[in-house]
Amino acid sequence: MNTNRSGFDVVGELGALRRYARVLTRDEAEAEDLVHDALVRAYERRGSFRSGGNLKAWLLAIVHNTFISARRASRARATRDNHAASLDPLHVEPSQDGVVRLDQVRRAFLRLPDEQREALHLVAIEGMSYQDAAATLDVPVGTLMSRIGRARAALRAMEDAADAATTAAGDVIPHLRVVGGSDDRAN
Numbered sequence: 001m002n003t004n005r006s007g008f009d010v011v012g013e014l015g016a017l018r019r020y021a022r023v024l025t026r027d028e029a030e031a032e033d034l035v036h037d038a039l040v041r042a043y044e045r046r047g048s049f050r051s052g053g054n055l056k057a058w059l060l061a062i063v064h065n066t067f068i069s070a071r072r073a074s075r076a077r078a079t080r081d082n083h084a085a086s087l088d089p090l091h092v093e094p095s096q097d098g099v100v101r102l103d104q105v106r107r108a109f110l111r112l113p114d115e116q117r118e119a120l121h122l123v124a125i126e127g128m129s130y131q132d133a134a135a136t137l138d139v140p141v142g143t144l145m146s147r148i149g150r151a152r153a154a155l156r157a158m159e160d161a162a163d164a165a166t167t168a169a170g171d172v173i174p175h176l177r178v179v180g181g182s183d184d185r186a187n
Contacts, residue, residue: 010039013056017063024067034070038063108158116151119144 017038021031042049042062049058109117115137122133123144134144 009055010042010059013059016056017059020060020063021067024064034063034067037070038066041066104162105155108155111158112151112154116147116154119147120151123148 014035017035018031021034021038022028025031025034038059042059045062049055109120112120118137119133122128122136123130126133128136130141130144134141137144139147
């Protein structure tokens with residue numbers, strides 16, 4: 001961008017641009033970045049510079065406007081980040097218990113007889129109506145409802161058996177302890 005034709009000597013103005021950028025940013029590295037960004041803008045808009053115009057004033061105005069634009073963008077980004085942070089929950093329940101529970105339910109579901117598993121899947125998972133599920137399986141609606149009822153009863157029985165086995169084995173479902181406070185349960 002260093003051309004001397006028609007008074008367009010940017011290199012000769014670098015000192016003034018850097019000084020002004022340091023005043024605006026109060027930081028040497030940020031000032032260099034600002035001058036760089038301003039020179040890129042000046043190069044992109046070089047066609048708007050009037051021949052014989054005040055190059056120094058034109059370049060300083062670009063430095064100033066680049067600084068203001070960056071500051072506005074920074075404030076807008078900070079506002080968006082603060083707003084997004086306020087939307088995030090400060091406390092998130094642990095997902096491990098849910099994952100373990102889901103795996104237990106999945107394993108119990110897979111142990112069901114095929115006809116019960118298929119019927120329960122179509123209605124409970126796929127959200128099909130009894131009529132549509134019965135048509136899909138090519139069985140009467142009453143048969144489908146019977147299979148679903150037996151599947152649900154079997155899942156409840158598996159759950160009850162698992163709870164009984166856990167209690168009989170003396171296993172206690174672990175609970176979280178309050179750290180730094182009081183916990184009424186004996187350890």
